[in-house]
Structure formats: C-alpha cells, structure tokens
Amino acid sequence: MPVEEFVAGWISGALGLVLGHPFDTVKVRLQTQSTYRGIADCMVKTYRHESLLGFFKGMSFPIASIALVNSVLFGVYSNALLALTATSHRQRRAQPPSYTHVFIAGCTGGFLQAYCLAPFDLIKVRLQNQTEPRAQPGSPPPRYRGPVHCAASIFQAEGPRGLFRGAWALTLRDTPTLGIYFVTYEWLCRKSTPDGQKPSSATVLVAGGFAGIASWVTATPLDVIKARMQMAGLKQRAYRGLLDCMVSSARQEGLGVFFRGLTINSARAFPVNAVTFLSYEHLLHSWG
Numbered sequence: 580m581p582v583e584e585f586v587a588g589w590i591s592g593a594l595g596l597v598l599g600h601p602f603d604t605v606k607v608r609l610q611t612q613s614t615y616r617g618i619a620d621c622m623v624k625t626y627r628h629e630s631l632l633g634f635f636k637g638m639s640f641p642i643a644s645i646a647l648v649n650s651v652l653f654g655v656y657s658n659a660l661l662a663l664t665a666t667s668h669r670q671r672r673a674q675p676p677s678y679t680h681v682f683i684a685g686c687t688g689g690f691l692q693a694y695c696l697a698p699f700d701l702i703k704v705r706l707q708n709q710t711e712p713r714a715q716p717g718s719p720p721p722r723y724r725g726p727v728h729c730a731a732s733i734f735q736a737e738g739p740r741g742l743f744r745g746a747w748a749l750t751l752r753d754t755p756t757l758g759i760y761f762v763t764y765e766w767l768c769r770k771s772t773p774d775g776q777k778p779s780s781a782t783v784l785v786a787g788g789f790a791g792i793a794s795w796v797t798a799t800p801l802d803v804i805k806a807r808m809q810m811a812g813l814k815q816r817a818y819r820g821l822l823d824c825m826v827s828s829a830r831q832e833g834l835g836v837f838f839r840g841l842t843i844n845s846a847r848a849f850p851v852n853a854v855t856f857l858s859y860e861h862l863l864h865s866w867g
C-alpha cells in the first residue's frame with residue numbers, strides 16, 4: 580500500500596489547519612451562541628475580550644490529530660482509487676479515473692476520517708466555545724483547563740461514548756461532501772490542463788480552493804447540527820437525536836439556521852484547501 584499519500588496528507592493538512600483556525604473559531608461561536616450580531620461583531624468581541632489568543636483556542640488537539648485525520652482522508656482516497664481503477668497516483672494523469680470512481684473513493688476517505696476526527700472535533704468545539712479570557716486573577720476558571728482535561732472530564736462524566744457525541748452527524752456531514760470535494764478538484768484541474776499533463780501550481784491552488792468551498796457549502800447544514808449536538812448537555816438543551824436537533828433548531832430559529840457560518844466557512848475553505856492541495860501535490864511530486 581503506497582504510504583507517501585498518507586504522509587503528504589498529514590503535512591498538507593497541518594499547513595491548512597493553522598491558516599484556517601481563526602476563521603474556524605469565529606464560525607463555531609456563530610453557530611452555537613446567539614450573542615453575536617455577525618462575523619465582524621464576533622471578531623471584535625473575541626479580540627477585545629480574549630486578545631489574539633482567543634482565535635487560537637482549541638488548536639493544539641487538531642494539530643496533533645491532523646496527522647491521523649488528513650492522512651486517513653488522502654491515504655484512503657488514493658488507495659481506494661488504486662483498488663477501483665488499478666492506477667497509482669503517478670499514472671492517473673495519463674489515465675484519469677472516472678468521476679464516479681473519484682466520488683466513491685472520496686466518500687470512502689470521508690467516512691473513515693470522520694470516525695478518527697469525531698473525538699478531536701468534539702474537544703475542539705467545546706474549547707472554542709469557552710469565551711472566558713485566559714487566567715484572570717480572581718475570575719472563576721473556565722470549565723475545561725485544556726484539551727486533556729476536557730477529554731478526561733467528558734470521559735469521566737459520560738464514558739467513552741461521550742467522546743463520540745455528534746459523531747453520527749459528523750459522518751453524515753463528511754461522507755458525501757468529501758466525494759464532492761475530490762470531484763470538484765479533479766474536474767477543475769482537468770478543465771484547465773491539456774490532456775495528460777500535470778496541472779500547474781496556479782491551477783492546483785484555484786482548484787483546491789474551490790473544492791474546499793464546494794465541499795463546505797454542501798456541508799454547512801449538517802455542520803450546524805453537528806456543532807449543536809456536540810454542545811448539547813452543556814449550555815444548550817439536550818436533543819433526542821439528530822432529527823430532533825434539526826427540527827427544533829429550524830422551529831425556533833427558522834430555516835436560515837442551517838446556513839449559519841456559511842460565509843465564514845467559505846472564506847476559510849479557499850485558502851485552507853488551496854494550501855492543502857498545493858502542498859499535497861508538491862510533496863508527492865518531489866518524492867517521485
């Protein structure tokens with residue numbers, strides 16, 4: 580099984596992640612808290628209250644886990660294509676796989692990475708939603724002191740299953756939308772590259788950026804539900820399940836609730852995924 584795709588997936592994912600984390604924090608807060616009037620208001624309040632550090636809350640765990648998550652995504656994707664079409668990464672420019680195969684391989688990668696991502700994503704969301712400024716003398720300490728404390732508290736209170744809160748919504752969010760991700764990327768690359776040639780760096784950047792946007796636009800409704808289910812039981816009401824969360828959110832806040840965070844998700848998606856695909860392709864190319 581070719582392993583270089585796994586390593587390239589890891590490094591490229593980490594680069595994208597750091598770049599996108601501040602956007603991600605604003606998004607999570609907008610989706611789960613109703614104290615902000617919009618993106619700008621959330622950014623200003625976060626900065627005033629918590630300084631620049633506020634935007635990087637909850638980042639250490641994703642950095643540690645991106646190795647696993649992105650390498651599972653890209654590694655499984657590429658190896659699923661190998662199984663479906665019997666072509667390696669190198670041969671795929673000359674013999675491009677069909678879009679159906681790309682979609683199936685993307686969905687497979689998405690499905691498996693969702694399970695690795697679920698506990699890390701839960702902890703990230705819980706920490707991002709702690710709006711207390713850092714260690715102020717006299718003020719009550721935040722509920723979670725850091726990622727390890729957060730994981731341990733959830734584990735103690737709810738057992739191992741607690742760490743997978745929202746995992747179902749996350750899997751539903753990621754399986755089809757990662758199929759869309761790779762299809763968009765391949766389609767844009769092929770449209771702007773002569774047959775059989777390697778896409779230019781500019782093409783990879785733009786195709787990666789738009790692949791990220793296409794994937795996030797379609798993922799946003801379930802992204803909102805996932806974030807709410809992950810927060811349920813803390814400040815928010817508990818839901819009986821995914822459907823209950825959808826119905827009660829829509830009843831209380833209207834259908835617009837499913838698009839919360841759409842603008843910021845898209846703004847974040849372009850640079851993050853442009854950098855992810857560019858570094859992924861570059862690494863694989865330089866390893867021959």
Ligand SMILES: C[N+](C)(C)CCCC[C@H](N)C(=O)O
Nearest residue numbers: 753756757794795798848851
């Ligand atoms: C499927 N979904 C839209 C959720 C993610 C697609 C892109 C994944 C990338 N690591 C990123 O963070 O943007």
